[in-house]
Amino acid sequence: MTENEKIRTMVMIYGEQYTISGTETTEHMQQVASLVDTKMREIHSVNPNLNTSSLAVLTAVNTIHEYIKLQEKYDKLVEEFKQLKD
Amino acid sequence: MTENEKIRTMVMIYGEQYTISGTETTEHMQQVASLVDTKMREIHSVNPNLNTSSLAVLTAVNTIHEYIKLQEKYDKLVEEFKQLKD
Secondary structure (H helix, E strand, O other): OHHOOOEEEEEEOOEEEEEEEOOHHHHHHHHHHHHHHHHHHHHHHHHHOOOOOHHHHHHHHHHHHHHHHHHHHHHHHHHHHHHHHO | OOOOOOOOEEEEOOOOEEEEOOOOOOHHHHHHHHHHHHHHHHHHHHHHHHHHHHHHHHHHHHHHHHHHHHHHHHHHHHHHHHHHHO
């Protein structure tokens, strides 16, 4: 896919507009944006004094933490899968 | 684990210090912080005009996108796993 074929999607996250470009559908990107927005609002409700920048950084921290945990679960399942096939 | 038993870890992300508390080890949280820092710097190198807040929001967007993709892979593997066991 060339640069011209990329889909550009406008999304709103925590009151700010962002343009995201990629090969995914607009629906997928809206879903992703909505999840980031929700996470930022959750962290804000627990830490109302954080500014937007810190909220966004902590949202990224939280998300990468969850990604690593899922990756560990995935790797474990791949191992079990291999053993079952052998 | 009670609130008192939570581990508090000081991390540096994109030049700012954050305190993260959770049940994970300090090493895990340092790894997470380092990944967020790296992703923010990658996005900055492509979009040098973005401020810290936008960089962090786009880092979260990017990570949630990857999380959803991994979740789909995981779900597919679970399905294959079930079929193999039957």
